[in-house]
Amino acid sequence: MAASIARVAEPPRRIPLDRAAFRWAGVEARDYKSRAGDAPGMSWQALTRHTIGPPGAAFETRYFELEPGGYSSLEKHRHVHLVFAVRGRGRALVGDSVFDFEGLDAIYVPPLTPHRWMNAGEEPFGFLCTVDAERDRPQPLDEDELAALRANPATAPYAF
Amino acid sequence: MAASIARVAEPPRRIPLDRAAFRWAGVEARDYKSRAGDAPGMSWQALTRHTIGPPGAAFETRYFELEPGGYSSLEKHRHVHLVFAVRGRGRALVGDSVFDFEGLDAIYVPPLTPHRWMNAGEEPFGFLCTVDAERDRPQPLDEDELAALRANPATAPYAF
Numbered sequence: 001m002a003a004s005i006a007r008v009a010e011p012p013r014r015i016p017l018d019r020a021a022f023r024w025a026g027v028e029a030r031d032y033k034s035r036a037g038d039a040p041g042m043s044w045q046a047l048t049r050h051t052i053g054p055p056g057a058a059f060e061t062r063y064f065e066l067e068p069g070g071y072s073s074l075e076k077h078r079h080v081h082l083v084f085a086v087r088g089r090g091r092a093l094v095g096d097s098v099f100d101f102e103g104l105d106a107i108y109v110p111p112l113t114p115h116r117w118m119n120a121g122e123e124p125f126g127f128l129c130t131v132d133a134e135r136d137r138p139q140p141l142d143e144d145e146l147a148a149l150r151a152n153p154a155t156a157p158y159a160f
Numbered sequence: 161m162a163a164s165i166a167r168v169a170e171p172p173r174r175i176p177l178d179r180a181a182f183r184w185a186g187v188e189a190r191d192y193k194s195r196a197g198d199a200p201g202m203s204w205q206a207l208t209r210h211t212i213g214p215p216g217a218a219f220e221t222r223y224f225e226l227e228p229g230g231y232s233s234l235e236k237h238r239h240v241h242l243v244f245a246v247r248g249r250g251r252a253l254v255g256d257s258v259f260d261f262e263g264l265d266a267i268y269v270p271p272l273t274p275h276r277w278m279n280a281g282e283e284p285f286g287f288l289c290t291v292d293a294e295r296d297r298p299q300p301l302d303e304d305e306l307a308a309l310r311a312n313p314a315t316a317p318y319a320f
Contacts, residue, residue: 012254012273015266024266054242054268058292059219061242082214082221084288086264094172104246106175106184108214113172128244130290132218 010055022087022126024063027052032064032072039140041159046070047117052128060133065126066090066119074116074159076145079135081109083117087126091118093158096149101127114141114149116158170215182247182286184223187212192224192232199300201276201319206230212288220293225286226250226279234276234319236305239295241269243277247286251278253318256309261287274301274309276318 015024023029029048046067051060064072065087074093083092089102093116094109100120101107109115119125141149149159175184183189189208206227211220224232225247234253243252249262253276254269260280261267269275279285301309309319 010268010270012257012259012270012275013268014252014257014259014261015268016261017264017266019263052242052266054240056240056271057219057242057290058294059217059290061290080214080216082212082217092174097172097174099172099174101174101176103179104177106177106212108170108173108175110170110172111216115172128288130217130219130221134218 015052022065022124024050024052027063029065040143040146041074041116042140043160044071044073046119047072058133059130061128061130063126063128064117065124066117067124068119068122070119070125071158072117073138074114074141074146074149075138076112076114076141077136077138078111079132080111081107081115082130083107083109084128085125086128088119088123089121090125090127091120091158092116093118093149093155096152096155098154098158114145118158175212182225182284184210184212187223189225200303200306201234202300203320204231204233206279207232207277218293219290221288221290223286223288224277225284226277227284228279228282230279230285231318232277233298234274234301234306234309235298236272236274236301237296237298238271239292240271241267241275242290243267243269244288245285246288248279248283249281250285250287251280251318252276253278253309253315256312256315258314258318274305278318 050063210223309315
């Protein structure tokens with residue numbers, strides 16, 4: 001686990017949440033990705049990424065926040081997701097399912113399963129997302145995958 | 161990452177939280193540990209462990225719940241913790257600090273840092289705790305560590 005060994009541990013600390021701003025102390029909001037995706041389905045809108053930590057682990061926990069109307073890119077990768085809704089109301093396209101979730105409901109995304117996160121409400125939607133520290137890069141869906149999602153009435157609205 | 165490869169992925173799923181019972185669907189409450197600790201500091205009381213997942217990852221996310229008066233063992237290990245309070249009010253002894261936390265406040269526990277989790281309120285206290293899937297076993301504190309915590313007025317009440 002090279003990622004763990006290479007990191008330097010920090011002192012114990014409390015990372016308080018400012019509940020009005022919904023921001024953890026010392027955790028910066030960053031762009032979701034460094035650039036917009038060009039491949040079909042890889043567009044995204046109005047979301048930020050906040051990497052909370054921890055140093056010295058084989059995993060990373062991030063907070064993602066989507067403004068009303070916001071959505072992530074429709075992508076897949078080998079690493080799995082375990083996500084907990086912590087602010088507002090969200091919707092997830094995962095494989096051939098669409099799940100609404102809020103209030104600490106969790107969503108599991110298996111390997112190589114197409115998925116997209118969306119804000120389903122009028123307030124910001126935020127979720128905690130933990131992933132392996134060493135992980136593969138997200139990939140666009142292939143044409144067959146996109147076609148299947150577009151042919152399924154449940155997933156079609158989100159397969160743009 | 162043998163732990164990742166050995167596991168079988170499951171289908172996508174939503175894991176809803178029953179907010180009245182504060183239980184995730186299909187996630188069993190288990191004993192915190194299989195037996196009480198005999199070494200100094202290793203006693204614990206009134207807490208349960210709920211392993212939420214995910215399969216196929218280099219990490220595990222667990223929910224721990226402590227009844228009023230409950231506490232975990234005072235221990236250390238090489239693997240780090242990143243913990244989020246999600247129910248009630250908690251207190252953490254971490255190294256030579258004592259932190260109160262609640263409402264999605266996070267606590268980081270560095271490698272080999274003595275720590276104990278406690279309920280600081282009159283309601284159940286629960287936190288999400290993510291750890292490396294491959295990790296070392298918790299160890300009792302050595303005599304010098306216990307003596308230092310007992311000599312420090314801030315930590316002494318919790319170094320039993």
